[in-house]
Amino acid sequence: MTTIKDIAKKANVSTGTVDRVIHNRPGVSEKTKAHVQKIIREHNFQINTIASTLALNKSYKIGVLIPEAGTENEFWSEPKKGIENAIEEIKNFKISATFFMFNQFDSSSYQDAFLNLIEGNFDAVLIAPVFHKETEKLINQLDKKQIPYVFINTEIKGFNALSFIGQDSYKSGYLAAKLMSVMVPNNAQILIPVFRLNKGNYSSINNRITGFKTFFKEKYASVKIKDLAIPYFKSIDAINSSLNDVLKDDIIDGIFVPSSSSFLIAEYLENSQLNNIRLVGYDTNKKNIEFLKNDTIDFLICQNPYNQGYKGIKLLSDYLVMNKTPKPIYPSPMTVVTKENVDSI
Structure with a gap:
């Protein structure tokens, strides 16, 4: 059975380079990429992405930009719980998350948190793009670095987000x-x-x-x-x-x-x-x-805020580890809650 190490040895490159070629990630010259792809085809190589990630001892960092939950309104505590639980479930794949919290009523707080996130050089980013103008101003820096990102809760069209999770x-x-x-x-x-x-x-x-x-x-x-x-x-x-x-x-x-x-x-x-x-x-x-x-x-x-955070992390982890591209939109249900059914929601 041919392994990534075998391909790397035949191509005279590192295993990391082979991994980037297989997952179509940046950082490899076109000449080297073509050379590695040729050897892969010659050996009819099929990769188990999960096993290869663990074998390469590869780790991923996800940056999370969401509002902080306040005593007046604890809404954003639910997406945060979802994110934390998702990270706990996939910790064996060496995926970690770093939170960048901001005041949802203060655009300058959002901008400062966004700038700090950009400096973190993350492999992927989960964003609640609450402020349209500031998002429009800063998102291109993620695009330039070819860092994939997913929007939750607030949909802003016209950007290069992998996916949006939330209500219409x-x-x-x-x-x-x-x-x-x-x-x-x-x-x-x-x-x-x-x-x-x-x-x-x-x-x-x-x-x-x-x-x-x-x-x-x-x-x-x-x-x-x-x-x-x-x-x-x-x-x-x-x-x-x-x-x-x-x-x-x-x-x-x-x-x-x-x-x-x-x-x-x-x-x-x-x-x-x-x-x-x-x-x-x-x-x-x-x-x-x-x-x-x-x-x-x-x-x-x-609008099921817990699931927005949970699913956002799962989509990004699948994209990073298994090269699985998510659907453009995952709509959150519009659950009508009344006095009569609130205890069963």
């Missing part, structure tokens, strides 16, 4: 509107509060809002939708003030929160005893579930 944000917003439509009258007024300092730079949020508005434009044009920017999401007084300003002048029938921060609005509604306003949001974090169970939140759309 537009369709999920459309679904949220369909849920809202069964609870409010045809002439309803709906509020969309956004907890962002610069909401124009958040692709997922914007796509959800677009999908939501499109549904009502197509189905119930008489419904009025009002946008509300709340920049100081950590200040309860700022949230209350912003909502008070709207509700003193308008009769609001429903509120759509296009993020995992529904609990902040739900708390206001409970304290103000506004039990007749319908509320739809995202994600089954602990605080959201609390308000879902007491009927302040009517529906939550879950």
